[in-house]
Amino acid sequence: MRRTLLAAALLALLIVLVALWSLVTGSAGLTVGEAMRALFAPGEGRSDVILWQVRLPRVVAAVAAGAALGAAGAIMQAVTGNPLAEPGLMGVNAGAAFAVVLALSVFGVTASGALTWCAFGGAGATAVLVYAMASAGRGGPTPIRLVLAGVIVGTFLGALTTAILLIDSQTLDAVRFWTAGSLKGRQLAQILPVLPYVAASLVAALVFARQFTTLGLGGDVARSIGQNPALWRAIAAGCVVGLAGSAVSIAGPLGLVGLVVPHMVRLTLGGGYGRIVPLSILGAAALTLLADTAPRALLGVDLPAGITLALIGAPFFICLARSHGAVRG
């Protein structure tokens, strides 16, 4: 417990520091003092515009999307008991990408606010479809059926998306950055409407972490200690949809973070989802923010965060995977 609290405090501090770093780096230099003044006493100056229009939205988007994906990944792994489970498996990324590409290509939607809701709607609809497919039959949505249904729907929609992009190179050009998971050019007005969903789902994830762990022990065990697996599976799925749908609508499909961060927590501090869920939330937020900030600050290149996440996260993840004998899959 003490180690968990310490780790949580350290991660929270890291988030604050990296957020500051993110606010003061960019093509136009701001000092920390200027940034703080603009943040807490907004005026009409140049630094206010830069901070509120460009940099703060990025920070908010990175933290919100990262936190949501970390929680969603932890829940998915807890409920399915599968180390390969990640939010993308519910088909949310494929559904969101399909909705966005369809909107751009067929309906000619260009307003980015509208695209945010397209992504959110596509993600939600796909997840509902996946869940319905997995729920058919007597056994209900067992983890393995859920995962297979997710793969089926995701593959199908992914193929349709690719087909559209192969025919329509204009949309390919417009959507490339989005599919690489970029936080560039977000507006607060687009992000704020999604935040309540993120917040509500995060709270639910934290409160119900124990029940999700019980689910992962299998339907029989869960029933024997008086849990109703069907109800809790539905709640878990609802949480994942809220979280992953929000994340993908804010930042595009950020692949690795939901998969990797829960493993990192498990490998460094050990199991128990009461610990893994909160630390995954903080860790994933920190990692995403860092991935969005570091290339801009250190290299002056604005890489899409999804790419940086893989470049930072993957080697670290491989080292962790090597340094521990058996991971409880």
Add this chain to the structure above:
Amino acid sequence: MRIAGLALIVSLAFVAALVVGDHPVPPQEVLSALFGADGVPTPSRVIVNELRLPRAVMALLVGAALAVAGAIAQAVMRNPLADPGIVGINAGAALAAMVVVVQVGSLPETALPWLTFGGALSMAALIHALAWRQGTTGTRIILVGIGLSALAGAGASAISVFGEPAAVQRAMVWLAGSLQGSRWERVPHLLLWAVPPALLVWAAAREFDLIALGDEVALARGQSVNLARATAILACALLSGAAVAAAGLVAFVGLAAPHIARALVGPRHARLIPTSALVGAGLLLCADITARAAAPPLQLPVGLVTALLGAPFFAYLLWKRRND
């Protein structure tokens, strides 16, 4: 019985693949052309023997190779989500293709198969090496594979973001998988790289039954688990690498075919491996016929069609067995 039915379906699909196309050839002419009988118009004979036959043979081989690779991957990783991509084939191949098409641009497209084969094999070797620590575990291989695939994928993604849209599209087409480049001279390569590993794993079917039960059980029964795993990964990499080199990244066959085969003949590998091969071959043949016939004169990438055809079929199976 079920295997016989499946074999019949695959044979019919094979004949259909020779009949269907821009220039339809009636079935009796196809058979005459195949057996070198007289009285077949020259265009038909050339089309059947030089274009459609090698393409159908390639489809059979690629589909079977991917399916067997998938069956092995699922057994060794003890994970129903495992597919050949788990040993890094897809990511390695995708990165190689992106680098060649988008960045280099001057390399001849003929070098692409060899480079992707090399990329796939080196990726598999690297994953195994990094996962090795006093032996391997299935989970550790999966985790390391995820990490390395993510790295390679990020590389490919970075190239696609900063590359020429036209070149990116070309690379995407190649990656989506196609049997368009099928020629007789490519068949021996595929046979050479895919048939020995497939026969090897079929001969070792009992070992896969054993390893699927878990390391402790397998060790207790005297199996050298690490050796079995390393051999399986090598076989998987050879099979899927050969398939990728021949036809690009054909999605879904490696994942879905073993599941479909399991629904037909159960989990014993002595029957599962040949059945998977048949299912994979049939899937890819049907997909290629569809890809050629769906929107002529355009040819859809066959990897897209496998996904578009295979996914509903897989969904139907899932629904049919919903009460198991």
